[in-house]
Amino acid sequence: MARIPITPFGGYLNPRSTEDDAALTSVGPRTPGGEYLRRFWQPIAMVEEVRDMPVPIRVLGEDLVLFRDKSGSLGLVHRHCSHRGTSLEYGIIGQHGIRCAYHGWAYDIDGTVLETPSEPPGSRLKETICHGAYRTHEHMGLIFAYMGPPDQVPEFPVYDTLVWPEQNKLVPYKLNMPCNWLQVHENAADPIHTAYLHSIVTGVQFTPSFAALPVLEFMETPQGLLAIATRRCGDNLWIRASDVILPNIAQFGTGFVDGEKEKFALCAAFTRWITPVDDTHCWVIGWRHFNDVIDPRHEGREDDIGLDKIDLMGQTDERPYLERQKSPGDWDAIVAQGPIVARAGENLASTDKGVALMRRQVRAGIRDVQAGKPLQQPRFHGKGVTPTYNNETILKVPQRDGDDQAVLRAFGHKVCAVVLNSDHLPVGERQAFVEKAVSDMRDSGAFYEGTQASEPKKEAANV
Ligand code: FES
Ligand SMILES: [Fe+2]
Incomplete structure (x- = not known):
């Protein structure tokens, strides 16, 4: 930092800086620090936190929902529904994936849209959309997530x-x-x-x-x-x-x-x-x-x-x-x-x-x-x-x-x-x-x- 002259009772000359180093401290999507941290498996929850209801969770500045479907698989998906954005924390957990409470769209743990029940028969809308989802890994009572580019998943260390x-x-x-x-x-x-x-x-x-x-x-x-x-x-x-x-x-x-x-x-x-x-x-x-x-x-x-x-x-x-x-x-x-x-x-x-x-x-x-x-x-x-x-x-x-x-x-x-x-x-x-x-x-x-x-x-x- 730029040093100020030594001045007793000189607080006026030295207002506390509020400047941080955003390149290092930023964690959100597309920020320098956030992109770096997303290249690694990160622990996001204890296994005991995920029971039979969806868990709203915020990680690396992203609002997500963590859940375990009835087949036992963990899902970590964007919190807001791909239809019109209500929160999947109110979703209904299914055998595979989670169903939005608002209009019934259902998502698998990888983000595949399984159903859009309010659409007419034969609708191919669901084939055109993929909900945001991340890989998870359980290890010794902790749940880890990988939130980086899907083609660069590192081995779990x-x-x-x-x-x-x-x-x-x-x-x-x-x-x-x-x-x-x-x-x-x-x-x-x-x-x-x-x-x-x-x-x-x-x-x-x-x-x-x-x-x-x-x-x-x-x-x-x-x-x-x-x-x-x-x-x-x-x-x-x-x-x-x-x-x-x-x-x-x-x-x-x-x-x-x-x-x-x-x-x-x-x-x-x-x-x-x-x-x-x-x-x-x-x-x-x-x-x-x-x-x-x-x-x-x-x-x-x-x-x-x-x-x-x-x-x-x-x-x-x-x-x-x-x-x-x-x-x-x-x-x-x-x-x-x-x-x-x-x-x-x-x-x-x-x-x-x-x-x-x-x-x-x-x-x-x-x-x-x-x-x-x-x-x-x-x-x-x-x-x-x-x-x-x-x-x-x-x-x-x-x-x-x-x-x-x-x-x-x-x-x-x-x-x-x-x-x-x-x-x-x-x-x-x-x-x-x-x-x-x-x-x-x-x-x-x-x-x-x-x-x-x-x-x-x-x-x-x-x-
Ligand atoms: S907002 Fe989720 S199905 Fe409509
Ligand atoms: Fe300490």
Whole structure:
């Protein structure tokens, strides 16, 4: 932004900008951002939301109706009838498709007009019309939609964290946020907030370990970026490396880490999308993972996960306002940025490298779509399982005299580099491979190499 001269009491000179970056934040049909997001499968509902009545739903700025017909097939169609526009939320669900209540036109789930009963016998009107419809896909309690060009449907990506560890249980959830999708997604690339918002400024919201200021690093991955926060917890170092996946997906570790026990988890506690409802509303929608690797002490609370709820403080507006003012959570901080962040008024700082990188990646994707180029994501390996990079690693690497921050940086970087470079391995072998490589590095003192923390020892040995 154009900076103004430093002027105490100079608010008049610096009216808050309301300008947003529409290329990034727009989600409607034929907008740059909307065209990009439409190239991917997007989760739009929990399976449990679709029962025996049509569900009016708004996705990517489009008014739609979601229903399950009596043959069990899901339909996602334009809300307004192709005849004279009444809403199909009042439609009657049939064996195949849905029938408009107003004049009885019936549509199959692919938009085929099955009947126009008010027309004379022999009328071929229905052959000249196709109602707007989108493909859907059900996976582990969530309903996904593909709303892009019908001749460019991508394979549905099954991320490795969904199939490993083998006993992993996926519990779906969906939360509402009344703001643009991008600012919610940016939060995933902003790990420093986990120290300030979740501890230092507002009191401990997750565990006291989050209050330790992390050393940050951001690494590009084939699918987006890894936001790496490395903290010291006594003799242990803790990496919380969050996987930010293009265009609007992120994975995270748990909120319960105390840093006391060694841990190596190349998997996630959360895999979630930020699906735009329209330019100023979105859903946080995805799964919580339950398995012994990511949550060995079984601290997750499955009963607190689902529609409008998650077992992590501050992710909804359900707490009283005064309580949220005293200790605002992610929901409060992000929604309070405004319906759409006015990015022209920001002053990005050194901790915002991940946010800036993520924006560049999204912008590059938008440009690729505009130029008609194939997208690089999702990226598949082998039998359709897509490798990802989230990891929660705690290892004993005691502090030495010297530059401990450099040790933290080396630890975060070296562990995550192995995670990145092992993505060709089959999903069942990768965790063991990385765990061994990381322990070997620890045993050889690799995390102190090249940092001043290793030098006092060498000098002492030379005397
Ligand atoms: S408006 Fe739907 S059939 Fe007439
Ligand atoms: Fe947060």
